[in-house]
Amino acid sequence: MKVKNVELETKLAEKVSELDFSGVIHVENRTGMIHTSAHGFSNRAESIPNTTNTRFGIASGCKLFTAIAICQLVERGSISFHSKLSNLLDHSFPHFDEEVTVRHLLTHSSGIPDYFDEDVMDDFEELWVKNPMYHMRKLEDFLPLFQDQQMKFNPGEKFHYNNAGYILLGLIIEKVAGVPFTDFVEEDIFKPAQMKDSGYFALDCLPAKTALGYIDKEDGSWKTNNYSIPIKGGADGGAYVTAGDMAKLWQSLMNGKLVSKEMLATMTTPWIQTDNGYYGYGLWIEKSEGTIVKYHVMGYDPGVSFASGYYPESEMIVVIPSNKERGPHKLMYLIEKNI
Template identity: 50%
Template sequence: MKELDQLITNISDEMNFSGVVYVKQGERILSDLSFGYADRAEERLNTSSTRFGIASGCKLFTAIGISQLVEEGLLDFNTRLADCLSVHLPHFDKAITIHHLLTHTSGIPDYFDEEVMKDYEDLWQTFPVYQIHSLNDFLPLFQEEPMKFTPGERFHYNNAGYILLGLIIEEQTGRRFTEYIESEVFHKCDMDESGYFSLDQLPSNTAAGYIDNHKENTWRTNIYSLPKKGGSDGGVFVTAPDMMKLWEALFDYQLLNEETTRKLLYPHVQINGEVYYGYGIYMNQKNNHVHKYHIMGYDPGVSFRSSIYPNLDLKIVIPSNVEAEPFKLTKAIEGYLIS
């Protein structure tokens, strides 16, 4: 696929992209291209085996974890938050369910509300990132705040809801959230290179996230811009091939049975136009048919998109360690392979 590789390379050069573009159809790898540095100071290049942070892209992993507990009979998607988590949430509506949290329709306050704040780094001026060691450490950022709207009223993207889902997994299993996902999701997919790593203890072959100041022609890493270790709302590290394994395992019913997988992938709430949201995953639906599932994540020094087109058995994974826009690359690949 030399033409596809050239198209991707041209766009990546225009964007000054740093990361990986990995495209697979069936068992055939159509494109496996890497750009930029994983470590600029040491001039260590990105490769397809480099581990990248994917920010909110890992909300899907949290949704899979919750769905596994539903299959085990520990929970139901309609279980109320108040009945499965013993955390003091004085102003939260008692009608909030796991379904509401999974679909961003709970109406709870968010610790980073994009309707109020634009810059994620501003959050840590009041709550230093070095004080965030666990999911419980996020609670003071939102647990005393009032509801934003009635549960089920509308979609409003919400990180705090996924923090609560992670805490539910911890309380119901007695295991640390990150250990649970690594064991029950990554291990089952053979995602051997992926994990929840501390920014101050990154393993080998991991990309640092870079924040560029184009006006001053300077850059810095994102170590002081994010919680030092990811959790249930974001911050995991994966390789592009590992993300492919996740898609394949999910759609082959290796992580969940067929019935539960269909619930996870169902278009539960419309966001706008043909874009819907399931459990931890976006989807595009036309004429009552879903033709694309996708996840994304953006943090300071991180940008990520990954899509699967089930009718074509086509998968795209684009992780980046700069604040680029993988959407532009995704659309170009779609235009070449689908349109």
């Protein structure tokens, strides 16, 4: 029987209270579960509490799914990491450099324009004034937001986080696999990983046990994020998962169930330096004294925040989804310090 880490439990409880955290905290390692707890409400108006089985939107946390899908297609011989965007898609990109490759898109180093550039825009909601979010159901729906714009820099020149690049990767998956992007992920990633409660659900058709996202205002009032994010998620973000399912994703990926061990090594290579670490394919990488200590993903949307990591030395997995805009990262750092 596992001995409870009383000090960790106490500190987590204090931090949850301090942050007024809403979501789930899930921590496990090779010996089993270390901690699991649910906090806050999945539906505030009805006072329905979050549970450890609640589904949460994870925003950009699911760029990892897109990267895994691309790697699966590379293993099948359908495309390569050096395949050029200009040869893969028939859509018009009049100003894009013809040398942009799949690898550039995966590592946020393509230089293509983004539909939401976090260095330029503060408020994701601004996008949906001219382009109503309820029209954003398919990957093609995002193309008019960036396809006619100019390149930002030369391919491979540097890292610059880019959502549009992952929209294009999703379109490549659809073209090559011949099925809608979300169908591919649900069939070729969620099913083999046994992520039975996860999916790309539309905001106007959410299943039971799914948390609504909440935007808290300075005056203490709040609203849901129903009109603040695209109505259905896709290749750059917006899937819904349970904390347990995300842990299964990490297990399946690291155990070679989704891609081969050789491909996993490619995915988890620090391909490019970022402001505070490195980036592989669809995941962030942290090193300490030259050794990789953490692979992780994160997500932010109006009414959504998410942090999840895999720690190779201990095989610890941390999953912290939230239906509020902040909290997971502070809890993740606390866990890292106390385990």
